[in-house]
Amino acid sequence: xxxxxxxxxxxxxxxxxxxxxxxxxxxxxxxxxxxxxxxxxxxxxxxxxxxxxxxxxxxxxxxxxxxxxxxxxxxxxxxxxxxxxxxxxxxxxxxxxxxxxxxxxxxxxxxxxxxxxxxxxxxxxxxxxxxxxxxxxxxxxxxxxxxxxxxxxxxxxxxxxxxxxxxxxxxxxxxxxxxxxxxxxxxxxxxxxxxxxxxxxxxxxxxxxxxxxxxxxxxxxxxxxxxxxxxxxxxxxxxxxxxxxxxxxxxxxxxxxxxxxxxxxxxxxxxxxxxxxxxxxxxxxxxxx
Numbered sequence: 136x137x138x139x140x141x142x143x144x145x146x147x148x149x150x151x152x153x154x155x156x157x158x159x160x161x162x163x164x165x166x167x168x169x170x171x172x173x174x175x176x177x178x179x180x181x182x183x184x185x186x187x188x189x190x191x192x193x194x195x196x197x198x199x200x201x202x203x204x205x206x207x208x209x210x211x212x213x214x215x216x217x218x219x220x221x222x223x224x225x226x227x228x229x230x231x232x233x234x235x236x237x238x239x240x241x242x243x244x245x246x247x248x249x250x251x252x253x254x255x256x257x258x259x260x261x262x263x264x265x266x267x268x269x270x271x272x273x274x275x276x277x278x279x280x281x282x283x284x285x286x287x288x289x290x291x292x293x294x295x296x297x298x299x300x301x302x303x304x305x306x307x308x309x310x311x312x313x314x315x316x317x318x319x320x321x322x323x324x325x326x327x328x329x330x331x332x333x334x335x336x337x338x339x340x341x342x343x344x345x346x347x348x349x350x351x352x353x354x355x356x357x358x359x360x361x362x363x364x365x366x367x368x369x370x371x372x373x374x375x376x377x378x379x380x381x382x383x384x385x386x387x388x389x390x391x392x393x394x395x396x397x398x399x400x401x402x403x404x405x406x407x408x409x410x411x412x413x414x415x416x417x418x419x420x421x422x423x424x
Contacts, residue, residue: 136369137353138341144168146181146360156194156247157260158185162344162362170266170396173340173364174389175316177204177401178264181344183360184212187247189255195246198423201237202411203272203401205265205315208233209301209322209383211346213258214248220421223278230283232301234312238267240414241276242423261344261383263320268390269403271315285311286322295329296376298322303386305333317388323374325350325382330375341365341372341386348380 144167146160153159159180164170170177187194195215208215210227217233218224220242227233228248235243247258267274287300287308298305302312303319310320319335325348335341343352343363350357352374357363365372374382395402400411414420 137371137373138335138337138369139366140353140355141364141366142167143355143357144362144364146183146362150183153180154194154196156187156196157182157262159262160360168362168364170394173342174394175266175318175387176263176340176342176385177266177394177396178262179344179362180262181346181360182258182260184257184259187255187258190247190252193246193249193252196244198242198244199399200240200242200415200420201235201399202240202415202420203237204267205234205236206243207235207263207265207320208245209261209263211259211261211381213256213260214251215245215260216248217243217245218423219243219276219278220423221276221278225280228283230286230299232281232312234279234281236267236274236277238272238274238276240411240420242420244423259346261346263385264401265314265318265387266390266394266401267315269392272402279312281311287311291325291329291331293329294326295331296323296325298324298331316390319384319386321384323382323384325374325376325380327376327379330373332371332373334370335372335386336388337367337370338388339386340389341384343374344383344385346381346383349377350380350382351375351377
């Protein structure tokens with residue numbers, strides 16, 4: 136049975152800035168999509184394609200803490216460098232994904248990669264925050280760097296496009312990301328007038344971000360930069376591209392636990408939030424300059 140669409144949301148009228156390097160439209164939470172409604176996905180910030188231009192300083196976000204969840208950064212255009220207090224560092228280039236599990240706590244910074252910053256150009260990214268169940272919120276912080284050539288890849292028939300499987304399973308192809316709860320994360324690239332279909336579990340909270348282009352999803356038109364929120368009444372999703380399209384599909388098994396969040400910390404109770412601040416101030420997240 137095809138899954139019904141609950142609602143199609145347009146992007147917010149105005150972007151916000153995260154640091155001085157990320158010009159984002161906040162899609163989750165907002166406009167009636169709560170963190171609970173899209174659990175385990177707590178946040179979706181969409182840096183729609185924007186030309187930052189050359190810079191004599193490196194734009195980005197300076198040192199900041201995280202605890203109790205995961206950050207997933209997906210690069211479409213431009214390059215981001217990062218490092219953290221566990222000693223991990225790297226560069227995320229177009230087609231790559233950075234999957235950081237903050238867990239028990241970490242300090243992190245991310246910024247435009249040096250050569251990209253000097254030259255400038257189009258910058259297009261998505262960052263997701265993915266919740267962790269209570270039993271895993273104190274797991275040691277760690278990192279998965281997934282390059283474009285490591286993705287599960289499904290080449291669609293008749294030169295119709297390609298699906299990069301980041302996590303979970305698209306048809307018979309599994310993505311490389313390791314997740315704490317069942318999650319599907321697909322980068323779908325469809326050529327004009329081509330289509331594809333796939334199944335997701337009925338209980339999953341499911342949405343599609345139209346990064347570029349225009350598509351018909353289960354019979355309804357979704358324009359560029361819109362977000363399609365699905366109901367829970369079926370498993371099949373069918374997509375046809377009216378215009379060449381890039382889509383980010385996310386589905387996940389809801390985490391049926393209380394959410395207590397404040398800034399960069401996501402726990403289950405306010406007492407745990409207070410403890411997270413104490414741990415951070417006591418230096419338990421490490422050191423990063």
